[in-house]
Amino acid sequence: NAGVMQNPRHLVRRRGQEARLRCSPMKGHSHVYWYRQLPEEGLKFMVYLQKENIIDESGMPKERFSAEFPKEGPSILRIQQVVRGDSAAYFCASSGQGGNQPQHFGDGTRLSIL
Amino acid sequence: QQQVKQSPQSLIVQKGGISIINCAYENTAFDYFPWYQQFPGKGPALLIAIRPDVSEKKEGRFTISFNKSAKQFSLHIMDSQPGDSATYFCAASRPDSWGKLQFGAGTQVVVTP
Numbered sequence: 001n002a003g004v005m006q007n008p009r010h011l012v013r014r015r016g017q018e019a020r021l022r023c024s025p026m027k028g029h030s031h032v033y034w035y036r037q038l039p040e041e042g043l044k045f046m047v048y049l050q051k052e053n054i055i056d057e058s059g060m061p062k063e064r065f066s067a068e069f070p071k072e073g074p075s076i077l078r079i080q081q082v083v084r085g086d087s088a089a090y091f092c093a094s095s096g097q098g099g100n101q102p103q104h105f106g107d108g109t110r111l112s113i114l
Numbered sequence: 115q116q117q118v119k120q121s122p123q124s125l126i127v128q129k130g131g132i133s134i135i136n137c138a139y140e141n142t143a144f145d146y147f148p149w150y151q152q153f154p155g156k157g158p159a160l161l162i163a164i165r166p167d168v169s170e171k172k173e174g175r176f177t178i179s180f181n182k183s184a185k186q187f188s189l190h191i192m193d194s195q196p197g198d199s200a201t202y203f204c205a206a207s208r209p210d211s212w213g214k215l216q217f218g219a220g221t222q223v224v225v226t227p
């Protein structure tokens with residue numbers, strides 16, 4: 001499967017725990033975007049990364065959230081000390097170039113906070 | 115604030131009919147307008163996209179119409195099929211925003227047999 005791979009598909013955490021969401025972009029893609037989708041809403045941009053660099057994190061909450069895209073391995077979205085309001089579907093998209101180029105999405109991680 | 119406004123919220127159309135979804139935007143700096151289709155439990159899939167230098171783009175049964183002066187664009191699904199039942203999102207991005215997409219709230223389309 002050459003598409004964008006996200007894991008886990010479903011993640012359940014208790015309040016105060018940490019959540020780690022992984023995204024492997026399409027082969028050959030080095031640009032990764034993370035979006036969050038609340039129930040019955042559209043997707044909201046969180047962060048844009050290139051290999052080893054965070055380019056735009058303007059949509060990401062300043063506290064508890066962080067993202068990385070190391071030279072080797074998947075991109076990681078990390079949420080520390082989760083709260084009920086973090087419950088959402090988190091989608092990763094990748095593109096071959098930055099800018100206004102087609103973004104291809106994974107099937108998301110559904111995060112539920114107990 | 116919602117930079118891209120999408121309507122209707124939901125739509126029921128008979129098989130063979132035309133589904134029409136509309137989006138409006140305020141920011142004239144937007145220059146890329148994609149449409150995505152999303153099935154339950156899946157990620158959005160790119161359907162078709164347009165740039166403001168053209169007024170219409172067609173791919174199979176899907177057509178985007180773009181009205182730059184009105185700052186509106188729409189998706190038409192011709193000869194709608196039950197397999198088209200999904201949620202559709204319009205989006206827009208600016209050339210100086212690294213491709214960051216601003217999404218509409220989505221339209222749930224149900225095609226009845």
